[in-house]
Structures are given as C-alpha cells and as structure tokens.
Amino acid sequence: MALSVDSALYRWQRLGAESPSQTLSELAPLLFSVRDKAKLNLDKWRIVFPNNGRQQKDWKQASTFYSGNRIQTTKYTWFTFLPQNLFEQFHRLGNIYFFFLVVLNWFPQVEVFHKEITMLPLIVVLLASMIKDAVEDYRKYQFDKMINFSKTRVYDKEERAYVERCWKDVQVGDFVQLQCNETIPADILLLYSSDQNGICHLETANLDGETNLKQRQVVTGFSSQNTLFEPEFFQNTIICEMPNNDLNKFKGYMEQPNHERIGFNIESLLLRGCTIRNTEAAIGIVIYAGHETKAMLNNNGPRYKRSKIERRMNIDIFLCVGLLFMMCLVGAIGHGIWTRNFLEHPPYDVPDENGDFLSPVLAGIYMFLTMIILLQVLIPISLYVSIELVKLGQVFLIHNDIDLFDEEADLPIQCRALNITEDLGQIQYIFSDKTGTLTENKMVFRRCTIDGIEFSHQENARRLETHKELDLDDEDLAKLQHFTLPPMNIERPATYKQRTMRPLRRCQSARAHFQGHTRNRSLGRRDSNQSQVAFSSTIEKDVTPDSRLLRRVREAALQTEDLSPFIHMKTSPSLTDFFLALAICNTVLVSTATEPRQRVTVPPPIKPSGITLEKIHQIFQRLKLASLSQSLSSSQSSSDLGASFNAKNTEEHLAALGCCDNDDDCCTSSRGDELRGKGSTDIGSASLDEVFKSVTNNSLPTDFCYEAESPDEAALVYAAQAYSFTLVSRTPEHVTVRLPQGTLLTFDILYTLGFDSVRKRMSVVVRHPLTKEIVVYTKGADSVIMDLLEDSAKADISAEKRMKRIKEKTQKHLDYYARDGLRTLCIAKKVLNEDDFQKWANFRREAEAAIDNRDELLMETAQHLETKLTLLGATGIEDRLQDGVPDTIAALREAGIQIWVLTGDKQETAVNIAYSCKLLKQRDTVFTINTENKVNIE
Structure with a gap:
C-alpha cells in the first residue's frame, strides 16, 4: 500500500x-x-x-x-442581499443625504411633510437600484447553476465503473x-x-x-x-x-x-x-x-465597481450639501434675530404643554433643520434614478450597435459590468500589447541569412506588398501554387517522378461555441454553429524562395549527382542543418487537411531483405545526403532538377558505388574502383531502388495542417517546407521530415527544452537517424544566442577567422532586419558525444524528479546544455500591422489620449514599429533608457 x-x-x-x-x-x-x-x-x-x-x-x-x-460567483445570497446591497448603495453620498432627511422629518419639531410621503422617494430610488443589482446577480446565479450541474464521468468505487455526476459533486x-x-x-x-x-x-x-x-x-x-x-x-x-x-x-x-x-x-x-x-x-x-x-x-470575485462620473458626483453632492448648509445657517441666524426683536413672543408662536415659548436660539436651531427639509430640492432625489435609466439605455444602444458586431465570430458586443459603461468615453491612458493587438499576429517568413550570406527573398517581399486578403476559390488557389515548391518523390531511382504538392494549409482552429462551460459529448463532432477562428490565410503559408538560395540548393543536388572526390563542394552543410532546425526545433502539431487537428503518424519503414541499416547509411554517405538535405523546392526548378536525376545518371551512381541492379549483371567502373579503394564497403546485391524504398513512404498525405502554439514556429515550418524540408509527423519520441527527394528521415527526440522568457530560447535534442550523432538544435533571440557561441580553437586560425566573420556578418544582417521592423531569431546547433549526453541526461532527470528548487535546477540544466553552439543562421519574420492601426493611433493621440505599447522585440524593431503605427512622429524627440537595474532608472 x-x-x-x-x-x-x-x-x-x-x-x-x-x-x-x-x-x-x-x-x-x-x-x-x-x-x-x-x-x-x-x-x-x-x-x-x-x-x-x-x-x-x-x-x-x-x-x-x-x-x-461547487463554485459561486454571485455577490449576494438570499440572506445577505438586503443588508449588503443597502451598504453598497449608501456609499453614495446622495443616498445618505436623503436618508438623513427622512430621519429628520420624523421629529415633530421640524416635520414638514407626512412621514410616509418623505420615505417614498428614497424607497423608490433604493428599490430601483436593488432590482437592477438583483437581476444582474441572478444571471450569475443561473450561470453558476448551469456549471455546477454540468455532467462529467467520475469513477465510482462501489460500481467499479465511470458514472455520470454533476460537477459540484x-x-x-x-x-x-x-x-x-x-x-x-x-x-x-x-x-x-x-x-x-x-x-x-x-x-x-x-x-x-x-x-x-x-x-x-x-x-x-x-x-x-x-x-x-x-x-x-x-x-x-x-x-x-x-x-x-x-x-x-x-x-x-x-x-x-x-x-x-x-x-x-x-x-x-x-x-x-x-x-x-x-x-x-x-x-x-x-x-x-x-x-x-x-x-x-485568477478570478478575484465580484466587486462593486463605481464609474468616474459616480465618484465625481459624490464630490458635487458634497459641495451642494455645503451650499445647503450655508443657506440654512443664514436662515436660522436671521430667524433667531427676527424672533428676538419681539417684546414678548411672535404672535404665531404656540406654547408647549407647560405654557412656555421657544427661545430665539432654540427657534433658530429648529428653523435650520426645517429649512434643510424645505430646500432639499437643491439635490434632486431623482438624480440616481435618472442616471440608472440613462445607463440602461446606453447599454441597450451598445448591444445593438451594428458597428460593434463581430461578423467573424457572429457575436454582438456584450457589457459585463453595467455600472461603468460611461467610462468608455473618459479614457486617458491606453496600455497596449503589440503582437496580435496592433499587428495581425500572422507571422510571415520574410528573409534569412545562412553562414553569413544574406538571402533577401525579394520576390517574397513584393508578394507581401501586393497581397490582399481575399477568399480564394480553387481557380485562384491554383494560380498561387507556383509560390510553393513541390518535393520530388522518388518511386524509382532511374526516374524521379514529379508530383505537384498542393500548398500546405494551416488548420482552422475550431473553437467550440462555448456558453457557460457547457460541453458537447458527441466524441469529436462539433456543433454546426461553432465559430472558425485563428484561420491562417494564404499570405502566411506561401513563401516565395529566394533565387540565389534556390541556386545553391540546385548546386547541392547536382553535386550529389556527380560523386567525384575531385569536385569541390561549394555548398555548406549549414544549409542542411539550417532547414532541418526550422522543421524540427518546435512543438508544431501536424495533421492533414481531411482530418484537421488529427495527428499524423508515420508507420515504421519496412526493410527489404538483404538490406541492413548500415548499408543504407553507406549509400546515403556516398550520396552526401547530409549536404543534399539543403535541397530543392520550386516548381520552376523542379523540372531541371528532376531531369538531372535520370536513368543514365542513376546507372552512373550505381557504377560509382559498385552496386548491382541484378545478381547477374554487376556494374563496374574506374570511379567505383577508385571509391572502393578509398575505403568504401561493398554493399552486395542491394539496389538503390530498394534502399530508397526502404526509407520512403509514398503513402503519406501531401496536404498538411500545421498548428503551432506560437505563430513564429508555424512561419518557420512553412519556410522549411518552401525548400521541400517538409515536417511530416511529430510525436513525443520522434519527428519525421521529408527531404526534397521524398526521402523520410525520422529523428529520435531525446529532450525538448521549451521556450521561456528568462532563457529567451528553445532547444530540441535529437539523434540523427543516419550518423547516430546527438544534435542539439537551438533557436532564440540574438541577444542570448550570440553570447552562447563556441569559440574556435586558437590553433585553428582559419576556422576562428571564418566563424568570427560569419558572426559579424550575421549580426549586421540582424541589425538590418530589426531596423526594417522584422522579428529576428538566431538558429544554432551543437553536437554532443554519448558520454556527455548521458551525464547531462542524468542531471536532467534528477532535476525533473526534484520538488524543491525544481525550476532553478531545470534552468541550470538547460543553461549547461545550451553552450558552445555553432551558428547556422538567422531569420527575419514579418508581422504586419492591422488595417487602420496608424490612423486609429493618430486619432487617439490627437484626442489627448496617451498610449503606451509593451513589446518584447528588439529595441530597433520596437522603434521601427512605433514609427510605422504613428505612435512616434518624425519630429518627436526619442529618449532611450537602457539598464538592467531598476535603481538606475529611478
């Protein structure tokens, strides 16, 4: 036990x-x-x-x-409603004033009106406010009741089965x-x-x-x-x-x-x-x-809210009471002086039961109190009732304002607090977030730099400038297909078939029409009235490749075709790692367009007899697959690339590798002998066709949906897909990427270190399926990634100079991206040996099992891993301003409203966005305060 x-x-x-x-x-x-x-x-x-x-x-x-x-969000109960509501209403000075008049009128010496008549107006005012508050609280009670009596399935130990019970139970x-x-x-x-x-x-x-x-x-x-x-x-x-x-x-x-x-x-x-x-x-x-x-x-509970007008009205009533006091005081003093001038007593004065008449002083006091009742109209008792009626009318007009109707969600505006609607016109300060508030939160891959070489993606820039958000029919969608580069699916090594891939679509995020925690028990079927939100338009998913980068990809493919050791490899392996990092270093959910938000899984490849993984690895090594992974994507270039991989070239590949298409006729060549003389291993009678089939799954869908927790991740995945590095499947243990030729590579996910605001980066630790290396792919802010890069060995001066040059050029490109208003990310990698990884993994497991100081231990393990990185490149992502934002901000500033915008972007990016949205004007003087110490700011 x-x-x-x-x-x-x-x-x-x-x-x-x-x-x-x-x-x-x-x-x-x-x-x-x-x-x-x-x-x-x-x-x-x-x-x-x-x-x-x-x-x-x-x-x-x-x-x-x-x-x-059981939950209760109501403000009152049956027993506390009357005293609590009266207590809240007597926060209004006007109600206290009228209550004082009612009490005063009960004294016979100063009674002016009948007692019941004096009470009636105050009762009507209090009752009207009570009814409004009771109706509002009753709506909350109904909401709570609906939640508390919602059904769920709970395990019953007596029946040993799940039974339906109310949430409250x-x-x-x-x-x-x-x-x-x-x-x-x-x-x-x-x-x-x-x-x-x-x-x-x-x-x-x-x-x-x-x-x-x-x-x-x-x-x-x-x-x-x-x-x-x-x-x-x-x-x-x-x-x-x-x-x-x-x-x-x-x-x-x-x-x-x-x-x-x-x-x-x-x-x-x-x-x-x-x-x-x-x-x-x-x-x-x-x-x-x-x-x-x-x-x-996180729900602070109901509280009584008072608008600015109501608070101001209390001050005005206090001033009116002061004026009333002065008027009554003057009248009382005058009445006392006047009665003193009579030799005996005023003729209208009535003696008391003892035959005595009022003294001038006492007569003046009674007159003071009497005049308070007589002059009470100085503060009209209908004041609060009139204001409540005006508020109800204002709420009605707001609810029925067609300009405030959300067509996308098919919902009108709703006033949750009926007491403070008038404050909407009294705003002096606006504190705003940038992403998703001022911007569309539609992240679009704009440009990148790899190994210090900048690829501007000018065609993509022109597309973004001229793009209009329209509902595209199938004909329009077909016209845009040239923006997405199809992969080349290998069915035979001799003939590479080209199969056009439809543009990737990001899933519509089906948000249930939710009303008070109700639920749909239909096992995956959604109501027809569900609103479709978070829809990703064409502008997000289509990336026009850069011609120079595409040319380098083509060169990589052509170099793979010719395996001569004397040909100099002009393309850098960083291209491969860069695009693999874009596709792998994320938490994107992959599904298909036919089954949105249903995870895609890749069945394990069936290995043909006689073909071992070592032999597959040898062929991939000979084909320079690690460099080939930088490959092709464009429909305009896929025909050229496809033509280069023809039957003749494939036979040359087989000859170079010493492979046999069949057992009887074995291919030989001097190049093959030369390569084998350099240490290549004979792979027997296995054909390249069998090898590719063993790692290729052509039954997978080509139309994927990507659902990301962060729009930046989806943008980078779409960018990798544009160059045919397609994210096919992701599970907690594996991630599968389809390479340009259609080959599938499944990486083992060893650890995922999520993004947090302290580290400002995320990392994925994977095991490469071919080299068996343990690779750490990291992406994050340049302010932290640049400080984590590995210093080259001092003995290798050329490598040190090269890395220094790449770092300087990349930083220069990042600064340019920031000035252009783009969101920047650095991409880096690190290769671990098995021993170092096991030591780190043990440390990580201990940190995960700890309960005291767990956060600090996890942070320490992450920082220990994410050091001595190798810079691969950087990206610039554009998040466009929403329509009308500059004009809206300009109008608000002209109205005297002060606007503050909070953003986590780089300083240069933030300043650029501020000018773009007219938060800053060209003639404004900008003061920059940079410090890491709060005391220095003060």
Whole structure:
C-alpha cells in the first residue's frame, strides 16, 4: 500500500534519522498526518489520496480540508442581499443625504411633510437600484447553476465503473474520464490518454483567449499503457504544491508503493475551463477543485465597481450639501434675530404643554433643520434614478450597435459590468500589447541569412506588398501554387517522378461555441454553429524562395549527382542543418487537411531483405545526403532538377558505388574502383531502388495542417517546407521530415527544452537517424544566442577567422532586419558525444524528479546544455500591422489620449514599429533608457 496518513510521520522520521543530511524541505510534504494540516509544513504541500477504496480512511480525512467543486460567483445570497446591497448603495453620498432627511422629518419639531410621503422617494430610488443589482446577480446565479450541474464521468468505487455526476459533486482524489470536446471540470493530473503517445490536446481559449492547441503529457510511467487505465489498481500517493493562481507553474511528485518518486509538472496538468481536443478519451485524478483551481484563483470575485462620473458626483453632492448648509445657517441666524426683536413672543408662536415659548436660539436651531427639509430640492432625489435609466439605455444602444458586431465570430458586443459603461468615453491612458493587438499576429517568413550570406527573398517581399486578403476559390488557389515548391518523390531511382504538392494549409482552429462551460459529448463532432477562428490565410503559408538560395540548393543536388572526390563542394552543410532546425526545433502539431487537428503518424519503414541499416547509411554517405538535405523546392526548378536525376545518371551512381541492379549483371567502373579503394564497403546485391524504398513512404498525405502554439514556429515550418524540408509527423519520441527527394528521415527526440522568457530560447535534442550523432538544435533571440557561441580553437586560425566573420556578418544582417521592423531569431546547433549526453541526461532527470528548487535546477540544466553552439543562421519574420492601426493611433493621440505599447522585440524593431503605427512622429524627440537595474532608472 502507498504511503498512508498514519504511517507518514513514523516512516519519514525514520528516514530523517538515517539520513541526517536530508533537509527539512525535502521531508516536509509527509512529515505530518493530514490531521496536523495546521502545522507549517503542510501549508506548503498538499497530499492527494485516490478515491478508489484502497486508501478510503486517508482520503476521507484529507478531503475534509479541501474545497469541493461547487463554485459561486454571485455577490449576494438570499440572506445577505438586503443588508449588503443597502451598504453598497449608501456609499453614495446622495443616498445618505436623503436618508438623513427622512430621519429628520420624523421629529415633530421640524416635520414638514407626512412621514410616509418623505420615505417614498428614497424607497423608490433604493428599490430601483436593488432590482437592477438583483437581476444582474441572478444571471450569475443561473450561470453558476448551469456549471455546477454540468455532467462529467467520475469513477465510482462501489460500481467499479465511470458514472455520470454533476460537477459540484466532484472531489479532490476522484478519477475523471474526459471525452473529446468536453470542458474540464477541475484541475486534473493526466494519467491516461487514448493517444498512443500519451498526449492530450487542450484548447485554452477560455483561460487566455488563445485558440492554438496546447499539448499535455501523461505522467511519466503511465504513457506506455496498452489498455484502458483502471483506477481500482492505482495505489500511488500524490504530493504537490498548495493551490495558487500561477497558470504556468505546477510541480509535485507521485509516491509509488515501493517508495519510488515520479516527478511531474505543468505539462501533465489539465486546467479547469479548458476543452479537450483531438483526444477521444483522457483520464486523470482531481488535484484542485472548485475555488482552489487555478482558473478560479485568477478570478478575484465580484466587486462593486463605481464609474468616474459616480465618484465625481459624490464630490458635487458634497459641495451642494455645503451650499445647503450655508443657506440654512443664514436662515436660522436671521430667524433667531427676527424672533428676538419681539417684546414678548411672535404672535404665531404656540406654547408647549407647560405654557412656555421657544427661545430665539432654540427657534433658530429648529428653523435650520426645517429649512434643510424645505430646500432639499437643491439635490434632486431623482438624480440616481435618472442616471440608472440613462445607463440602461446606453447599454441597450451598445448591444445593438451594428458597428460593434463581430461578423467573424457572429457575436454582438456584450457589457459585463453595467455600472461603468460611461467610462468608455473618459479614457486617458491606453496600455497596449503589440503582437496580435496592433499587428495581425500572422507571422510571415520574410528573409534569412545562412553562414553569413544574406538571402533577401525579394520576390517574397513584393508578394507581401501586393497581397490582399481575399477568399480564394480553387481557380485562384491554383494560380498561387507556383509560390510553393513541390518535393520530388522518388518511386524509382532511374526516374524521379514529379508530383505537384498542393500548398500546405494551416488548420482552422475550431473553437467550440462555448456558453457557460457547457460541453458537447458527441466524441469529436462539433456543433454546426461553432465559430472558425485563428484561420491562417494564404499570405502566411506561401513563401516565395529566394533565387540565389534556390541556386545553391540546385548546386547541392547536382553535386550529389556527380560523386567525384575531385569536385569541390561549394555548398555548406549549414544549409542542411539550417532547414532541418526550422522543421524540427518546435512543438508544431501536424495533421492533414481531411482530418484537421488529427495527428499524423508515420508507420515504421519496412526493410527489404538483404538490406541492413548500415548499408543504407553507406549509400546515403556516398550520396552526401547530409549536404543534399539543403535541397530543392520550386516548381520552376523542379523540372531541371528532376531531369538531372535520370536513368543514365542513376546507372552512373550505381557504377560509382559498385552496386548491382541484378545478381547477374554487376556494374563496374574506374570511379567505383577508385571509391572502393578509398575505403568504401561493398554493399552486395542491394539496389538503390530498394534502399530508397526502404526509407520512403509514398503513402503519406501531401496536404498538411500545421498548428503551432506560437505563430513564429508555424512561419518557420512553412519556410522549411518552401525548400521541400517538409515536417511530416511529430510525436513525443520522434519527428519525421521529408527531404526534397521524398526521402523520410525520422529523428529520435531525446529532450525538448521549451521556450521561456528568462532563457529567451528553445532547444530540441535529437539523434540523427543516419550518423547516430546527438544534435542539439537551438533557436532564440540574438541577444542570448550570440553570447552562447563556441569559440574556435586558437590553433585553428582559419576556422576562428571564418566563424568570427560569419558572426559579424550575421549580426549586421540582424541589425538590418530589426531596423526594417522584422522579428529576428538566431538558429544554432551543437553536437554532443554519448558520454556527455548521458551525464547531462542524468542531471536532467534528477532535476525533473526534484520538488524543491525544481525550476532553478531545470534552468541550470538547460543553461549547461545550451553552450558552445555553432551558428547556422538567422531569420527575419514579418508581422504586419492591422488595417487602420496608424490612423486609429493618430486619432487617439490627437484626442489627448496617451498610449503606451509593451513589446518584447528588439529595441530597433520596437522603434521601427512605433514609427510605422504613428505612435512616434518624425519630429518627436526619442529618449532611450537602457539598464538592467531598476535603481538606475529611478
């Protein structure tokens, strides 16, 4: 049995005594039983026991301390509505003023009107506001009720099956089964996915507004299950951090019955409110429920909002009260002086029950209070009622404004807060993001530099200048096909057939029409009223290749045709690595146009008899495949390249390699003898045809959809595809790239180090299928990549000069890209030997299993790996301004509104964009403050 509550204290005390070097923080999660949760250590860690009957006592004890899954976003309850609403309404000075008049009118000495009549206006005002607030809060109550009574499938330990339950009945420790297009009811640790690679895809639009799919990975050790996950056999105990509102961080570990620990992080956590996509079934255990989920912790709850006009009105009412006080004071003083002038008493004065008359001073006080009631019209009691009616009318007009209707989403504008609509016209400051707000967030590959040589892609630039966003029919699409370069699919080595490939299409991101966490249980089928968002237009996916770069690619192909060792290789191997890095160094999801957002998988190639991988490797080495991977793409050049690979040239290749087309007739040549004399190995009777067929899969589709978490990644993948380095498939363990000839190369993915804002880069560690080298491909900001480059050996002066020259030229090109307003990325690589990689991998696994200082350890391992890189090149990506942005900003500035734009781009890029969108004018004086210390700015 896994760790129990009653045994936790004893076992960890014993371990602590045996291992005195262990710090308290390492033992903290399990030092105390759940009964002692109030103690300090369990304020930092949470213990989750499975609700499957095996640890029922522990689960019951722990569940009493955890929140249920019922949520409440309403401001009031049936019992607190009246006092709480009155308390909020009396924040208005006007209401306090009128209430004072009502109380004052109850005193007979100063009574002016009937008591009931004086109360009636105030009651009407308060009641009108109460009704409005009650209606608004009742809508929230209905929304909460719809969510709480939504259905999901929860494992029942009595029936030993999944049964439908309401969301409100889900508890921490329950096992939940999710289906495609279902909304996640709580924060759940992923333990099973129907995907063969243990991947679950999420759409997080309800949390962050992004429609691109996010990938979540089953906890290590659970991804290799061949059968459905069975909760009754789950015996592990989960220790994780306490609930917090950080959507991007989560850490913990799972303790197995043999006391082994399995670490996990945010990549295995399914967040409440997200939607399951592309996954038929997923099973997980609830970690946080209800108001302890990360989504609810980011919701600060309902609060009373007051507009600027309302706050200003309080000041005006205060001034009016001051004026009223002065008027009443003057009247009271005058009345006292006037009554004093009578010798006895005023003739209208009535004595009290004792026969006494009022003194002039007391008469003046009563007159002061009486005049307050008489002059109360100075502040009209209908003021707030009139304002509320005007607000309702304004909300109605806003909801029905045709200019504010979103045709793409088929939704009108909605006012969530009815109290502050008038503030829309009182804006003084606008704080704006750049990407996706000022720009279209449509990243387009614009230009690149490889080995210090700049390729401007002028044709691509002209296409971008003249391109118009139109809905293209099939005829128009056919006209644009020359923008995409088709690969050459090898069916026989003697005749290379050309098969035109349709332009790649990025998937439409199908965002479910979501209303209050409702879900569609139709297993992957979407409602017809779903809105199609995040559509990638033609401008993003079509890249016109640069003629000079295309010529170098053609030279590489022709050099491959002639295997003479005396021919100088003019093309650099960096071309190959550059395009492979563009295709591999990402987390792009690959699917087909016929099955959008359904992962493409490549079946393992069938190896013909008599052909070993070593023999295939020898042929690829002879064909200079590593350099050939820089190859061809254009439809205008594919015919020339295809003609060069004809039957005659193939026979020469076979002769040069000493290969036989059949057992009886073996080809020989002096060139073949020469090559064999230099150490080549005879590969027997294997034909080149068989070799290519063993690594080529012509049954794969040619029309792919690319879905990327970042538009930059998709742009780079499209750029690689334009030169026929096509990303075909990606799984957590493998990535497959189709080379220009149609040959498939499947790389083993050893590790993926995702991008973060601290490192400003991402890396992918792969094993090359031919050379078996361990290669690290890295892309990131030039400000960090340039500092991580390897210094050439001082003994090799020529290599040092060459690398220095490449670095200087690349930096010069990057500065030019930035001044042109392009987003820049550097591409680099590193080759590791097996021993160094194993040492690093062990260090990485220890960091992943740690729970204390895990983030720091993971950062340290990443920085240790991403050093001594070799620069391959850099890219410039364009993100165009949205239509009307310059005119809008100019109009806002002219209206006196101050605009601030936040961007993570380079300084030169940011300044260029600022001028382009008219945030800066040519006559403006720009002050630049660069510092890494906050104190220096102050």
